Every structure is written in C-alpha cells, then in structure tokens.
Amino acid sequence: MSERGTPGAFHRVDSPANPIVKELRALSMKKERDRTGRFLGEGLKLVRDALLAGFVVEDLIASADSLSEGPVGETAAEVKARGGRILAVSHKVLEKLSHRENPQTVIGVFRKRLAKPEEIGGGGFWIGLDRIRDPGNLGTILRTADAVGAAGIALVGECCDPFSLEAVRASMGSFFHVPLALADETAFLAAARANGARILGTHLSATQDFRGADYSAPVILLMGNERQGLTESLARACDELLLIPMRGKADSLNLAIATGLVSYEAYRRSAVADGK
Ligand SMILES: C[S@@+](CC[C@H](N)C(=O)[O-])C[C@H]1O[C@@H](n2cnc3c(N)ncnc32)[C@H](O)[C@@H]1O
Structure with a gap:
C-alpha cells in the first residue's frame, strides 16, 4: 500500500523512513518552526484544546488502530472537516516523532498564532x-x-x-x-x-x-x-x-x-x- 496519499479518510505512514516523518521531526528544531510557522504538540487533550481555541490543526497524527472510533476518531473527523490532514501511523513512527519510549497516541501539528x-x-x-x-x-x-x-x-x-x-x-x-x-x-x-x-x-x-x-x-x-x-x-x-x-x-x-x-x-x- 502506498504510504502517502492513500485514498479515503487518512494517509498511512508506516515507515519511520518516510519523508513525511523527516519533515515533521524537523519541527522539533526552532529554525524549522520559524521557517514553516508550524509547531508540534502531543496528546489528545492538547489537540482538543487547540480546536476549542480556534487554532489551525494542520495535521493530526495517530496510531492507525486508535483512529477508527472513540474520542480520537471523533477528533480526527473534526480536524478533517476543518481542512486538516490525518496521518495514520505505526507505533515506530509515533515513537520517532515524540522522542519518547511510550509515546502519546496523538500528535498535532499546529499553525503558530501570536497576539500583536x-x-x-x-x-x-x-x-x-x-x-x-x-x-x-x-x-x-x-x-x-x-x-x-x-x-x-x-x-x-x-x-x-x-x-x-x-x-x-x-x-x-x-x-x-x-x-x-x-x-x-x-x-x-x-x-x-x-x-x-x-x-x-x-x-x-x-x-x-x-x-x-x-x-x-x-x-x-x-x-x-x-x-x-x-x-x-x-x-x-x-x-x-x-x-x-x-x-x-x-x-x-x-x-x-x-x-x-x-x-x-x-x-x-x-x-x-x-x-x-
Ligand atoms: C530565580 S529569580 C532570579 C534570581 C536572580 N539571581 C536575581 O538576582 O534576581 C527569577 C525571578 O523570580 C522573581 N522572584 C523570585 N523570588 C522572588 C522574591 N522573593 N521576591 C520577588 N521576586 C522574586 C523575580 O522576578 C526574579 O527576577
């Protein structure tokens, strides 16, 4: 199965070598956050808070098994309805993105927003x-x-x-x-x-x-x-x-x-x- 652009509700990313993973990992560096205007946050609550506050959620990254139903599935549907991309990833990819051994099941990519x-x-x-x-x-x-x-x-x-x-x-x-x-x-x-x-x-x-x-x-x-x-x-x-x-x-x-x-x-x- 192709990892990028799978037709249907989400893109599958199984391999940590996928270029999308490299792109997202780079957001742990300030230089890349400044260049792209994007940043990462971990956890379902965080993504829910971002949606509640009207932040743009560009990507929602979650383990493939958690996406099909329950609160993660509902949040993914909301992110998608607002124009975000859903990435269904393997445990290895989540681990690589979160820099943790027991990674959160959900990671969000958000657009920066500042007051003047x-x-x-x-x-x-x-x-x-x-x-x-x-x-x-x-x-x-x-x-x-x-x-x-x-x-x-x-x-x-x-x-x-x-x-x-x-x-x-x-x-x-x-x-x-x-x-x-x-x-x-x-x-x-x-x-x-x-x-x-x-x-x-x-x-x-x-x-x-x-x-x-x-x-x-x-x-x-x-x-x-x-x-x-x-x-x-x-x-x-x-x-x-x-x-x-x-x-x-x-x-x-x-x-x-x-x-x-x-x-x-x-x-x-x-x-x-x-x-x-
Ligand atoms: C760790 S302190 C800085 C200590 C530093 N060596 C100094 O001389 O100010 C960090 C900040 O916390 C606040 N702060 C910490 N303890 C304070 C105290 N007892 N009274 C007032 N401000 C305090 C001040 O704003 C201070 O600049």
Missing part, C-alpha cells in the same frame, strides 16, 4: 516575562496564567521559544488559551504606556510586600530572568517593585513559583473586588 505587541497591557491582568530561558518554566506559567484568567503573556527580549515541544507540553493545553505576544523592551514599555497599564515588577531588592500591592486592571506583573532577574532598565520603568518575603536561607524562589504566588494574589484581590 500593541495588545500588551490592553485590559485585564497581563504577565510579562523578561528573557525567560526555561521552556518548562514558561509552560508552567502559561498554565497558571490560564488558571487565573490572565489576559495574556508578554515575552520580553530574547526568550526561549514558546512553540517548543517542552513549553507546549508543560502548559498542559493552556498554551492555546492564553494570548502570547513577543516584544523587545522598547515595544513592551510603549504598549504598556499606550494602554494605560501599570507595571508591577518583582525584585529581590524591593521592600514592598506583594500582598499589599494594588492589582487593579489594567496591570502587568513583570518577572525577571531565572539567573539575572530584571534588567536595570526594566526595573527602573516599573511603577512599583514587589518582594515576596522569604524566611529561610533561600536566595530566591523559582520563577514559575514566584509568578504563581503573585498571580494568585492578584486573582484573589480581583475576585474580592468583583464580590466573588
């Missing part, structure tokens, strides 16, 4: 991340941002690629529900000013306790790089600098944990303000 830098700080609670490097931290922060109903995340300066498998995986599907914008420092600050958003930075040399801050929207919580904290210029541009008090001997908190603590304080306050 001018949208940063435009209403609600935004989170700004200065030069975040760790995709695991980024995915965790995306998940937390989704949980608190953040309006978006701004990636400021040279950050890790939000479209990497690791970041998308760590977000547990929240990737698709939180608008992401990329901006350099100048564009970030210009958007914050144009949208009338206050910037609350977090800094180890701050004296103001984060529990006493004013989180009324529009507001941006700005977090520093894992190793260096905020750049001096960003720290100077903040309307306030906040400290998360620490009792023991730790120098600082992990970036994602610190973001979670302050985001939940902002959420608690807005819920109180909304009377919820």
Whole structure:
C-alpha cells in the first residue's frame, strides 16, 4: 500500500523512513518552526484544546488502530472537516516523532498564532516575562496564567521559544488559551504606556510586600530572568517593585513559583473586588 496519499479518510505512514516523518521531526528544531510557522504538540487533550481555541490543526497524527472510533476518531473527523490532514501511523513512527519510549497516541501539528505587541497591557491582568530561558518554566506559567484568567503573556527580549515541544507540553493545553505576544523592551514599555497599564515588577531588592500591592486592571506583573532577574532598565520603568518575603536561607524562589504566588494574589484581590 502506498504510504502517502492513500485514498479515503487518512494517509498511512508506516515507515519511520518516510519523508513525511523527516519533515515533521524537523519541527522539533526552532529554525524549522520559524521557517514553516508550524509547531508540534502531543496528546489528545492538547489537540482538543487547540480546536476549542480556534487554532489551525494542520495535521493530526495517530496510531492507525486508535483512529477508527472513540474520542480520537471523533477528533480526527473534526480536524478533517476543518481542512486538516490525518496521518495514520505505526507505533515506530509515533515513537520517532515524540522522542519518547511510550509515546502519546496523538500528535498535532499546529499553525503558530501570536497576539500583536500593541495588545500588551490592553485590559485585564497581563504577565510579562523578561528573557525567560526555561521552556518548562514558561509552560508552567502559561498554565497558571490560564488558571487565573490572565489576559495574556508578554515575552520580553530574547526568550526561549514558546512553540517548543517542552513549553507546549508543560502548559498542559493552556498554551492555546492564553494570548502570547513577543516584544523587545522598547515595544513592551510603549504598549504598556499606550494602554494605560501599570507595571508591577518583582525584585529581590524591593521592600514592598506583594500582598499589599494594588492589582487593579489594567496591570502587568513583570518577572525577571531565572539567573539575572530584571534588567536595570526594566526595573527602573516599573511603577512599583514587589518582594515576596522569604524566611529561610533561600536566595530566591523559582520563577514559575514566584509568578504563581503573585498571580494568585492578584486573582484573589480581583475576585474580592468583583464580590466573588
Ligand atoms: C530565580 S529569580 C532570579 C534570581 C536572580 N539571581 C536575581 O538576582 O534576581 C527569577 C525571578 O523570580 C522573581 N522572584 C523570585 N523570588 C522572588 C522574591 N522573593 N521576591 C520577588 N521576586 C522574586 C523575580 O522576578 C526574579 O527576577
């Protein structure tokens, strides 16, 4: 049977040597994601989240046996109805694509989508991340941002690629529900000013306790790089600098944990303000 273009509902790809596999594997490299505007994500929930959020699902890749019925079959029908391609693959191909020994039964190929830098700080609670490097931290922060109903995340300066498998995986599907914008420092600050958003930075040399801050929207919580904290210029541009008090001997908190603590304080306050 021909592996490509089998007539009927899906294309069969049985051999890991198939050129389609090479093409899809290349999406684990940032250069190829940038060139094609496409990225990968694993798991049925992730594909469902992408569909729910109106992302374009270009390919749905699944083991041939899972495609015929049940939730995978239904999702495949939806992807196909929206113009996507369904690839029915062997276990060996799934393994090769997911870089895991026990791969998920479903992998999606999605078209990238970003918010415009001018949208940063435009209403609600935004989170700004200065030069975040760790995709695991980024995915965790995306998940937390989704949980608190953040309006978006701004990636400021040279950050890790939000479209990497690791970041998308760590977000547990929240990737698709939180608008992401990329901006350099100048564009970030210009958007914050144009949208009338206050910037609350977090800094180890701050004296103001984060529990006493004013989180009324529009507001941006700005977090520093894992190793260096905020750049001096960003720290100077903040309307306030906040400290998360620490009792023991730790120098600082992990970036994602610190973001979670302050985001939940902002959420608690807005819920109180909304009377919820
Ligand atoms: C791992 S820390 C960076 C540590 C870095 N060595 C420094 O000097 O800033 C990453 C970011 O998390 C936030 N953060 C971590 N612990 C904090 C604390 N106790 N108070 C305020 N912000 C904190 C800040 O935004 C910080 O830039």
